[in-house]
Each structure stands twice: as C-alpha cells, then as structure tokens.
Amino acid sequence: MTATLIYCYDPMCSWCWGFRPTWDKLKSALQPLIDADELNIQYLLGGLAVDSDRPMEEGMKAGLEATWQRIQSTLGTEFNYEFWRSASPRRSTYPACRACYVARDTSLEDEMYHAIQKAYYLNAKNPSDLDTLSECAEQIGLKADSFLKSMQHVKDNALLEDEIQQARHLGLNSFPSIALLIADQLVSIPLDYKDHSSMLEAIKKALS
Template sequence: MSATLIYCYDPMCSWCWGFKPTWQALQKALEPIIESGDLYINTMLGGLAVDSDAPMPPQMQTLLQGTWERIASQLGTKFNFDFWTQCQPRRSTYPACRACLVARDHNLESDMMSAIQEAYYLNAQNPSDVETLSHCAEHIGLNPMQFKKAMQHTKEQGLLEKEVNSARSLGLNSFPSLAVLKGDKLVHIPLDYEDITSMLNDIKAVI
C-alpha cells in the first residue's frame, strides 16, 4: 500500500519560507521512494489569513518583523525589510493561496509558491494584491487575464475554503506541517528546520 506525504503550507507564511531549503532537500532524499511508487507527495494550502482590505495594525506589523528577524537569525533566511516601508501590509493570505490553487491546475503550484515568496520576501512586493499575483503568474508562464478569471472563479466556488477545511480536519493547523497518510492512519511528522534526518527517518518508519 502506497503512502501520501502531505505538506501543508501558506505562500505568505514566513516559517514556510525559512523551511523551503530543507523541504526541497527532503523531497530530493525521498525521490527513490517516490519513483518506486511507495510514496506520493500532496500539497495543501493552509489559509493563514482570510480576505481583508484593512491595513495591518501597527502592533501586528511589529510582531511579524520580529518573526522575520528571528527566522533570519536562526536559519540564515534572507528577507527584504523594505516591504514594511514600501508596501501597505494587509493581514490577508487567501489571495496568494488561491493563486497557488490556480497554478496547481497547470502543474505549476511549486513555481507559483516560489514566485510569490520571492516577490514578498526578496523584492518587497505585496502578495495580498491581485496585481502582484498577476505578475507572478505571468513570470511562471500563465496568461495574466486568464489567471485573474481563474482567481475569481476559485473565490466564487469557495475552493480554497474547502481545502482549508480539509487540512483542519486532518489536524494540519500550523504552517508548515507534514503528515503521512497510509490507509486510514495519519501520522504527523515533527519538523526540523535545519536537518532532514529525523523527518526522513520518521517518514520511512510510517511507510
């Protein structure tokens, strides 16, 4: 019986950005098992913050800047702090999550996630804005007009909300999260942001 490794993330989650190199290394280490057909990888969107046009409160801006500083110090992750002075931050990650859902239909979810993260964390652009997301879509080869229509359809159909509810039902309430599903057994995998060894061993033990 094959197993599924579920990676739950939000493209605007700063800890997901910090985890990215380790996640890529873990996927690389799992390639032989994936190629054998014993393991599949399935992504799920976390939906960290719902749609909002309200400016982010100053205290939350300060809190998130502190989080960026902690991740940079702990993991060596790069952040462009110009974002906080050049953009109007909003506590809204649902648009960016929907962009990843749209890209998934074109087998470009990973590319979209990377484009959003780089726009946000390196280029001080705001992924809460549809225009930023449209530029990300164009960057990975999608038609901007068709992308915007697909974004609206995804919103009208509540597709992200359905995925978020599915993630919550599996206990994937923090981002990033990893869990292995085999049959009707779900095993959560503790994260190590700097070394894949323990995660790799835990995954192998389940499958």
C-alpha cells in the same frame, strides 16, 4: 498501496519560507520512493488570513517584522525588510493561497509558491495584491487574463475554504506541517527546520 506525504503551507507564512531549503532537500531525498510509486506528495493550503482590504495595524507589522528577524537569526533566511516600509501590508493571505490553488491545475503549484515567496520576502512586493500575483503567474508561464478568471472562479466557489477545512479536519493547524497518510492512518512528522535527515528517517520508518 501508495502512501501520501501531505505538506500543509501558506505562501505568506514566514516560517514556510525559512523551511523551504530543508523541504527541498527532503523532497530530493524522497525521490526514489516517489519513483518507485511508494509515495506521492500532496500540497494542502492552510489559509492564515482571510480576505481583507484593511491596512495592517502597526502592532501586527512590528510583530511580524520581529518574527522575520527571529527566523533570520535562527536559520539564516534572507528577508527584505523594506516590505514593512513600502508595501502597504494587509493581513490577507487568501489571495496568495488561491494563486497556488490555480497553479495546481497546470502542475505549477510549487513554482507559484516559490514565485510568491520571492516576490514577498526578497522583492518587498505585496502578495495580498492581485497585481503582484499576476506578475508571479506570468513569471511561471501562465497567462494573466486566464489566471485572474481562475482566481475569481476559486473565490466564487469557495474552493480554497473547502481545502482549508480539509486541512483542519486532518489536524494540520500550523504551517508548515507534514503528515504521512498511509491507508486511513495519519502519521504526524515532526519538523526539523535545519536538517531533513530526521524527517526522512521518520517517513521511512512509518512506511516500513
């Protein structure tokens, strides 16, 4: 029986951006298990913040910028702080989550996830805006028109909200989160943001 490693994330979660290099190393280390059909990886969207057109309050902007600074000092992660001056931030991550959901249909979810992260954290663009998400879609080879139609379909049918409820049901309430599903048993994998080794060993131990 193939086990499933669930990775729960939000593309606008700054700790997910900090975790990306270690997550990439973990995925590479797990490739032999994936090739042997002992493991597959499933992404689940967490949904940090619902749809909103309201400008972000100054206190929240300052708090999130401080979080970026803490991640940078702890992990060495690169951030473009110009975002807080020029991008008209809103507390709304659902559009970016829907973009990843749409990209999943063409097996481009991780590519979309990374494109959104780079637009947000490196290029100071706002992934709460459909224009930014359309640019990301085109960068990974999707057509803007069909992408936007699919975005509306996901929104109209509350498909993201259904997935968020699935994540909550599994107890995946923080981002990023990793858990291993073996048959009907869910094993939480403790995160190490700096080194993938302990997570790799925990996964191998659970599988054995």
